[in-house]
Amino acid sequence: MNTSRNNKLNPNVVGRLSLYRRILQSLAMEGQAKVFSHALAKRAGVTASQVRRDLMTIGYTGSPSSGYDVVALGEATNLELDAPTRQPVMLLGVGNLGRAVLEYFHQAHARLEMVAAVDVDPEKVGRVISGVATYSAADLPDLIKEKGIDVAILTLPASRAQEATDLIVGAGVHSLLNFTNVRLRVPDGVFVENMDIGIALAKVAYYGRREEGRRGE
Amino acid sequence: MNTSRNNKLNPNVVGRLSLYRRILQSLAMEGQAKVFSHALAKRAGVTASQVRRDLMTIGYTGSPSSGYDVVALGEATNLELDAPTRQPVMLLGVGNLGRAVLEYFHQAHARLEMVAAVDVDPEKVGRVISGVATYSAADLPDLIKEKGIDVAILTLPASRAQEATDLIVGAGVHSLLNFTNVRLRVPDGVFVENMDIGIALAKVAYYGRREEGRRGE
DNA sequence: GTAACGACGTTACGTGATTCACAACAGTAT
DNA sequence: ATACTGTTGTGAATCACGTAACGTCGTTAC
Ligand SMILES: NC(=O)c1ccc[n+]([C@@H]2O[C@H](COP(=O)([O-])OP(=O)(O)OC[C@H]3O[C@@H](n4cnc5c(N)ncnc54)[C@H](O)[C@@H]3O)[C@@H](O)[C@H]2O)c1
Ligand SMILES: NC(=O)c1ccc[n+]([C@@H]2O[C@H](COP(=O)([O-])OP(=O)(O)OC[C@H]3O[C@@H](n4cnc5c(N)ncnc54)[C@H](O)[C@@H]3O)[C@@H](O)[C@H]2O)c1
Numbered sequence: 001m002n003t004s005r006n007n008k009l010n011p012n013v014v015g016r017l018s019l020y021r022r023i024l025q026s027l028a029m030e031g032q033a034k035v036f037s038h039a040l041a042k043r044a045g046v047t048a049s050q051v052r053r054d055l056m057t058i059g060y061t062g063s064p065s066s067g068y069d070v071v072a073l074g075e076a077t078n079l080e081l082d083a084p085t086r087q088p089v090m091l092l093g094v095g096n097l098g099r100a101v102l103e104y105f106h107q108a109h110a111r112l113e114m115v116a117a118v119d120v121d122p123e124k125v126g127r128v129i130s131g132v133a134t135y136s137a138a139d140l141p142d143l144i145k146e147k148g149i150d151v152a153i154l155t156l157p158a159s160r161a162q163e164a165t166d167l168i169v170g171a172g173v174h175s176l177l178n179f180t181n182v183r184l185r186v187p188d189g190v191f192v193e194n195m196d197i198g199i200a201l202a203k204v205a206y207y208g209r210r211e212e213g214r215r216g217e
Numbered sequence: 218m219n220t221s222r223n224n225k226l227n228p229n230v231v232g233r234l235s236l237y238r239r240i241l242q243s244l245a246m247e248g249q250a251k252v253f254s255h256a257l258a259k260r261a262g263v264t265a266s267q268v269r270r271d272l273m274t275i276g277y278t279g280s281p282s283s284g285y286d287v288v289a290l291g292e293a294t295n296l297e298l299d300a301p302t303r304q305p306v307m308l309l310g311v312g313n314l315g316r317a318v319l320e321y322f323h324q325a326h327a328r329l330e331m332v333a334a335v336d337v338d339p340e341k342v343g344r345v346i347s348g349v350a351t352y353s354a355a356d357l358p359d360l361i362k363e364k365g366i367d368v369a370i371l372t373l374p375a376s377r378a379q380e381a382t383d384l385i386v387g388a389g390v391h392s393l394l395n396f397t398n399v400r401l402r403v404p405d406g407v408f409v410e411n412m413d414i415g416i417a418l419a420k421v422a423y424y425g426r427r428e429e430g431r432r433g434e
Numbered sequence: 435g436t437a438a439c440g441a442c443g444t445t446a447c448g449t450g451a452t453t454c455a456c457a458a459c460a461g462t463a464t
Numbered sequence: 465a466t467a468c469t470g471t472t473g474t475g476a477a478t479c480a481c482g483t484a485a486c487g488t489c490g491t492t493a494c
Contacts (some may be wrong), residue, residue: 011420012481018419022398036441045400048441049483056443064441065490081419083426096320100313104414112422151425175425177417181239183262191424193417197321200394200410202235202298203228205329207408208368208392209300229451253471265471266453273473281472282460 009057009080011193016054017077019044024074036067081110088115088149090173092164093156094124094134097179101155102130115147119156137164144171153177226274226297228410233271234294236261241291253284298327305332305366307390309381310373311341311351314396318372319347332364336373354381361388370394 009017023043027035037048037055044051055061055068060076062068089112091098098117105114117134119125125136135143143149152173154161161180169176175191178184181198226234240260244252254265254272261268272278272285277293279285306329308315315334322331334351336342342353352360360366369390371378375397382393382401392408395401398415 007424007426009423010480011424014420014423015413015416018416019400019413022415038441043400047483049485050481052442053444053482062442063490064443064488065492067441081423083422087422087425089422089425096317100317101414103313110415110418110422112418150427151421153421174427175421177421183236183260191421193420195412195414195417196232196236197318197412198239198327199232199235200412201327201329203231203410204368204370204392204394204408205300205304205306205327206226206231206298207224207228208304208306209224210367210391227451255471264453266455267451269471269473270452279472280460281458281470282462284471 013054013057014081016044016046016050017058017081020051020054021074021077021081024070024077027070028074032070034067035070035073037062040068083111085111086113087111087151088113088147089151089153090114090116090118090143090147090149090168091132091153091155092118092137092168093154093160094119094121094129095155095157098153098155099130101153101179102132106131112151115149116143118143140164140167141171144168144173149173151175151177153179155179158182230271230274231298233261233263233267234275234298237268237271238291238294238298241287241294244287245291249287251284252287252290254279257285300328302328303330304328304368305330305364306368306370307331307333307335307360307364307366307385308349308370308372309335309354309385310371310377311336311338311346312372312374315370315372316347318370318396319349323348329368332366333360335360357381357384358388361385361390366390368392368394370396372396375399 020040023040024035037051041048041051055073058076058080060068060073062073091102091114094102094117102114102117114132117129117132118137118140119134120137124134127134150173152168154164154176156164158180161178161182162184165176165184165186169186169190174189176184176186176193178192178194179197181196183194184192186192237257240257241252254268258265258268272290275293275297277285277290279290308319308331311319311334319331319334322329331349334346334349335354335357336351337354341351344351367390369385371381371393373381378395378397378399379401382403386403386407391406393401393403393410395409395411396414398413400411401409403409
């Protein structure tokens with residue numbers, strides 16, 4: 001709900017930088033060596049001003065004649081966004097969504113490393129799912145301390161989300177990606193990013209409505 | 218990228234109203250008849266002012282003594298958010314994520330009805346997955362017109378997202394929930410909600426970093 | 435050689451969203 | 465009855481964020 005203790009960038013900027021980085025990787029693949037703020041902006045769906053301003057906040061500087069160096073800027077964003085070391089992550093709730101996310105982690109771009117999945121279902125505990133070992137929820141605090149986990153992904157039933165959060169935050173986790181539809185109560189200094197699919201659906205439903213007095217097209 | 222033609226509420230407000238509605242449903246389950254803005258705000262993770270302001274925009278009014286009527290306010294938000302009729306939705310790309318979303322639609326809260334899934338994989342086409350018939354991508358324009366689909370969910374590979382978008386937008390879809398990591402180019406009047414899991418991961422990774430000079434706790 | 439151009443970095447500005455603050459008011463207690 | 469409490473509805477103030485604008489400077493054209 002509130003941004004964390006000592007990171008200077010705000011979440012919107014972090015999000016856009018991550019987006020720029022992804023685009024820069026594509027450009028590098030395409031063999032582009034340089035890029036102008038306008039081109040980057042177009043691909044990212046923002047204004048050129050926004051791009052320049054964001055790059056200013058990380059102190060990267062380009063050239064008025066040739067723009068930004070694709071590789072160098074990519075590395076600059078990596079430096080800003082990525083931890084100097086691997087970051088262990090855990091996932092709670094190996095259901096439909098949890099499995100999809102685990103699968104997605106195979107092509108992990110960031111420096112995040114999925115080190116543990118947790119479930120209460122005895123069918124799942126002990127098995128290796130999508131390359132990740134699954135543990136019992138009872139082992140949570142030990143697991144977190146042992147592996148030094150700071151980040152967790154919540155894909156468990158909404159009814160269990162708050163208690164699980166209390167448990168893992170107590171054990172040291174302080175950054176959460178929350179896929180459940182509850183708003184978690186967390187102490188100051190703990191970062192929560194909500195991916196609320198229900199709300200996203202409400203929005204597309206709302207704007208998908210075709211009113212009777214439809215003008216245009 | 219831009220809000221649609223004739224809906225008066227803006228996306229943030231729609232999102233919060235949807236959140237309030239969900240909370241009101243919980244409260245109703247718990248047998249609460251009335252609720253104050255503070256209580257609603259606490260559960261939603263916003264300020265009480267924000268709640269009152271949002272309710273003002275939909276014209277619902279409570280009582281200074283007893284607050285808001287849980288049921289009546291719930292119905293007021295339904296009236297504002299829901300289409301008067303069922304809204305047919307389609308999903309493109311029945312992969313890991315697509316299946317999870319289809320499964321999720323079984324407990325569909327909103328007035329959205331999943332009427333078709335689309336894939337290019339011949340293994341999937343023609344089968345019924347999570348209660349939804351799967352069609353070939355070749356049938357897309359017919360499908361959209363025939364079923365009157367205005368809303369689509371994109372869970373197909375990023376490399377195919379733009380072309381698929383062009384196709385379905387051309388056929389009349391004008392509200393998209395985009396799970397891929399590309400920023401779609403769409404004409405004015407088409408609403409796109411991005412659920413970018415990669416960016417969400419970048420954020421939790423960033424704020425999960427524990428800096429060397431860690432103060433507090 | 436010099437003028438014109440175009441993109442960058444940065445500051446200033448505008449806009450929209452959120453929060454503040456308070457008058458009005460229903461209920462309650464005395 | 466009257467004073468008090470606590471909450472609503474809402475105009476005003478604030479805040480955050482994105483956008484525009486502009487000075488600077490390398491490059492290019494002539
Ligand atoms: N599937 C989707 O597309 C989707 C969409 C929107 C929201 N969500 C939300 O994501 C969450 C998970 O959805 P799902 O479809 O994967 O549900 P699911 O029921 O398939 O999976 C939930 C998993 O969590 C496990 N679990 C239960 N209690 C647990 C605990 N205390 N600790 C650890 N694991 C526990 C269960 O055993 C199960 O494996 C839900 O909150 C749901 O509302 C899912
Ligand atoms: N799985 C996740 O947790 C996750 C996380 C972040 C982003 N994503 C994104 O979501 C998208 C889907 O992810 P996934 O893991 O489900 O991938 P997936 O490969 O499991 O599924 C993709 C599906 O789309 C189908 N498809 C391919 N081309 C198509 C077309 N033109 N029209 C219709 N369907 C087509 C494929 O046959 C396949 O079934 C990807 O863009 C991915 O980057 C997924």
